[in-house]
Amino acid sequence: MQRAAPQEFSRVLSSMCTEPHxxxxxxxxxxxxxxxxxxxxxxxxxxxxxxxxxxxxxxxxxxxxxxxxxxxxxxxxxxxxxxxxxxxxxxxxxxxxxxxxxxxxxxxxxxxxxxxxxxxxxxxxxxxxxxxxxxxxxxxxxxxxxxxxxxxxxxxxxxxxxxxxxxxxxxxxxxxxxxxxxxxxxxxxxxxxxxxxxxxxxxxxxxxxxxxxxxxxxxxxxxxxxxxxxxxxxxxxxxxxxxxxxxxxxxxxxxxxxxxxxWPDGYRREYERVAELATWFAAELRERGFETADVDLPLVAASISEPVFERLREEGWRISRTESGELRVVCMPHVTREMLTAFLADVEAVHAAGPEACSLSGDVGDAR
Missing domain, CATH: 3.40.640.10 (Type I PLP-dependent aspartate aminotransferase-like (Major domain))
Known part of the structure; x- marks a missing residue:
């Protein structure tokens, strides 16, 4: 029997757990x-x-x-x-x-x-x-x-x-x-x-x-x-x-x-990194036409259609939705700009696949 291996974090964007130190x-x-x-x-x-x-x-x-x-x-x-x-x-x-x-x-x-x-x-x-x-x-x-x-x-x-x-x-x-x-x-x-x-x-x-x-x-x-x-x-x-x-x-x-x-310096450095990352990612989504909530702590919530969401999951991205339907991405220590750049590339590819997968409708309250 093949030895089981734990799932890698390379496409995990929905979890509030991460790789341990x-x-x-x-x-x-x-x-x-x-x-x-x-x-x-x-x-x-x-x-x-x-x-x-x-x-x-x-x-x-x-x-x-x-x-x-x-x-x-x-x-x-x-x-x-x-x-x-x-x-x-x-x-x-x-x-x-x-x-x-x-x-x-x-x-x-x-x-x-x-x-x-x-x-x-x-x-x-x-x-x-x-x-x-x-x-x-x-x-x-x-x-x-x-x-x-x-x-x-x-x-x-x-x-x-x-x-x-x-x-x-x-x-x-x-x-x-x-x-x-x-x-x-x-x-x-x-x-x-x-x-x-x-x-x-x-x-x-x-x-x-x-x-x-x-x-x-x-x-x-x-x-x-x-x-x-x-x-x-x-x-x-x-x-x-x-x-x-x-x-x-x-x-x-x-x-x-x-x-x-x-504690404290390592956590401070990590917070500054993921805060900057979340702000950048939210801006990238807005540039692509997605309504995105203002970022407070390093979590990004954005409108995204059901077809796009499901296609991204089929590509192996572990993503989730809020109760009201927004895409939810948590910038944890394992999440990098390279990961999110790859995710954005897949968003663009899915979006280009046809009208049935590219609705940008949605509402995130006070989204800008």
Missing amino acids: PAARDAAERFLATNPGDPETYQEVARLERRAVETLGEIADLSDPHGYVTSGGTEANVQAVRSARNRLRVEDPNVVVPESAHFSFTKAADVLGVELRRVPTDDDHRADVDAADAAVDDDTVLVVGVAGSTEFGRVDPIPELAAVAHDAGAFLHVDAAWGGFYLPFTDHEWSFAHAPVDSMTIDPHKSGRAAVPAGGVLFRERAGLDALAVDTPYLESTSQATLTGTRSGAGVAAAAAAMDAL
């Missing part, structure tokens, strides 16, 4: 068999997890972070909802999220038995603060803001959403799963230092270049993490706050190694 790959292999779910038994990987959490706190401007390395953003978001529900203990808990929120909040609501209240975004795909304010009530346990949305790369007005949450007696959670490793090098207000954020999702296995799986959840207060703890009587450790229990130490070690190697 060499140091992260090496660390993941070395710690593959350890279990940070039992930190008293596996003490070295537990030490690495503490170091990873400390660095995540530094990236997110939280001097005394409480949290752990999750399996990804979904687990982190579920845990943020669970912590808020457990801490406030209202009869009919609800969570208020913008319509741009990740689908993991739908999973969280289903699993945890809380009501999910989705509120509109504005014309620039950011959370509508007035709508969030109208949606909260005495049973709201959590308000969510997104810092780097998965469809348009937008950053919600986090300080204003924090005020809405706290005025209602609820907590404020920021989903910065993808954006968290880019945002420190921007002027956005998104971090624990910019607003009284209570919890945050921030994933090393996305732009942080750790090996998958390596997400992250942070809490401002120890009580946020303690609200998740359960007794573990048969382990050397007496309690556990994680959701998955047994975890491979590969993700923890990879996260610590990647951040040791890249």
Whole structure:
């Protein structure tokens, strides 16, 4: 039988995961068999997890972070909802999220038995603060803001959403799963230092270049993490706050190694590269007649017809659409100008193939 090989990233434009940093790959292999779910038994990987959490706190401007390395953003978001529900203990808990929120909040609501209240975004795909304010009530346990949305790369007005949450007696959670490793090098207000954020999702296995799986959840207060703890009587450790229990130490070690190697200067250089790349790519699409949303974080959303989209997929490009139908290209560390130049050449070739494959109709809100 032929030995299976992992897919190359040479035509992957839709993913928010990327090639791990060499140091992260090496660390993941070395710690593959350890279990940070039992930190008293596996003490070295537990030490690495503490170091990873400390660095995540530094990236997110939280001097005394409480949290752990999750399996990804979904687990982190579920845990943020669970912590808020457990801490406030209202009869009919609800969570208020913008319509741009990740689908993991739908999973969280289903699993945890809380009501999910989705509120509109504005014309620039950011959370509508007035709508969030109208949606909260005495049973709201959590308000969510997104810092780097998965469809348009937008950053919600986090300080204003924090005020809405706290005025209602609820907590404020920021989903910065993808954006968290880019945002420190921007002027956005998104971090624990910019607003009284209570919890945050921030994933090393996305732009942080750790090996998958390596997400992250942070809490401002120890009580946020303690609200998740359960007794573990048969382990050397007496309690556990994680959701998955047994975890491979590969993700923890990879996260610590990647951040040791890249924070802050390596991440700053990479952000500057992909920000310039996304701006260039959006301009190239506009020159070819495609309506393209303004670029904020390095994600490009553009109108493109269904025939062109499907033909590009047939050419092997791994691309996706937003819920409203725009082409979505994420400029991750593996994405280069050469890749995007090849993609544009295929766009032109498909477009030249005939009228049935070259409609440029579409709408991206405030596209220019």
